[in-house]
Amino acid sequence: MKKIFIALIMIMLLSGAAFADGNDKENRAYFPAVIMYHDIRTEPLNYFDVTVQDFCSQLDWLKANDYETLTLEEFVAYMRNGEEFPEKSVLITFDDGYNGIYNYAFPELSKRSMKAVFFITAGVIDKVDGTYPHVTVKELQEIAGNKNFSIGSHTMSHPNLVKLSSEDRIHELAESKRILKEITGREILAIAYPEGNYDKNVIDSVKEAGYEIAFAVQDRGLCGEKARYTIPRIYVGMVLAENDNKLFKEYVMNYKAMPAEAFTERWQPMKQERNE
Numbered sequence: 001m002k003k004i005f006i007a008l009i010m011i012m013l014l015s016g017a018a019f020a021d022g023n024d025k026e027n028r029a030y031f032p033a034v035i036m037y038h039d040i041r042t043e044p045l046n047y048f049d050v051t052v053q054d055f056c057s058q059l060d061w062l063k064a065n066d067y068e069t070l071t072l073e074e075f076v077a078y079m080r081n082g083e084e085f086p087e088k089s090v091l092i093t094f095d096d097g098y099n100g101i102y103n104y105a106f107p108e109l110s111k112r113s114m115k116a117v118f119f120i121t122a123g124v125i126d127k128v129d130g131t132y133p134h135v136t137v138k139e140l141q142e143i144a145g146n147k148n149f150s151i152g153s154h155t156m157s158h159p160n161l162v163k164l165s166s167e168d169r170i171h172e173l174a175e176s177k178r179i180l181k182e183i184t185g186r187e188i189l190a191i192a193y194p195e196g197n198y199d200k201n202v203i204d205s206v207k208e209a210g211y212e213i214a215f216a217v218q219d220r221g222l223c224g225e226k227a228r229y230t231i232p233r234i235y236v237g238m239v240l241a242e243n244d245n246k247l248f249k250e251y252v253m254n255y256k257a258m259p260a261e262a263f264t265e266r267w268q269p270m271k272q273e274r275n276e
């Protein structure tokens with residue numbers, strides 16, 4: 001009887017070994033705060049924009065409050081090893097690959113020796129999307145040449161991955177990974193879902209394309225092994241910067257405890273006052 005009991009314990013320990021202790025905790029309880037930006041601009045045009053001034057004061061607040069920024073490689077290493085993340089660590093991420101990341105985020109983060117991850121839409125590098133120019137190949141190479149910065153994929157064309165055929169989905173995921181690796185010479189470990197859209201089929205395709213982790217926006221309460229492909233992020237934008245970054249600070253300090261509804265998209269063009 002005792003032997004059976006020991007054998008059962010061994011099986012439990014071994015089955016948990018591939019994805020160790022810390023990850024069995026509920027979703028956000030395990031992760032450090034993951035912050036999501038889009039563009040940094042002098043004049044915001046969309047609620048997902050953050051002004052250069054607000055961005056700098058957010059970075060200064062993180063630094064003054066002893067938050068340690070991580071690279072994607074460090075983030076993945078903690079997960080691989082099943083280690084606890086440092087208590088006051090954060091992962092700063094940027095989606096889409098607008099040129100504000102090169103003009104403002106890259107230099108302001110560098111000045112402060114802070115780290116970040118840039119999720120790039122590979123099909124629009126060097127292109128202009130309306131009033132949103134994307135980074136050029138040369139700019140991306142300069143960013144990727146600095147080991148404090150990591151590059152992730154944001155697909156080829158920013159589609160809703162849930163609505164694609166599995167063939168098209170794999171193309172979006174695998175081709176962007178290949179192109180970004182070719183341009184940057186870096187391993188592409190992670191993907192951020194365009195507009196946070198994912199389902200089980202998307203997660204299966206992400207695994208098939210060889211990504212280790214994936215970032216979402218919403219928190220749908222997935223735990224353990226599944227949570228590594230659905231990591232919720234704080235959607236920073238104009239609203240979080242109001243009143244001396246009141247909500248920004250609240251989200252970062254309470255990332256683990258915020259209600260799931262707090263993790264939501266804030267994509268909405270701002271009304272241009274001169275047109276009203």
Ligand SMILES: [Zn+2]
Pocket residue numbers: 095096154158193194195
């Ligand atoms: Zn996006």
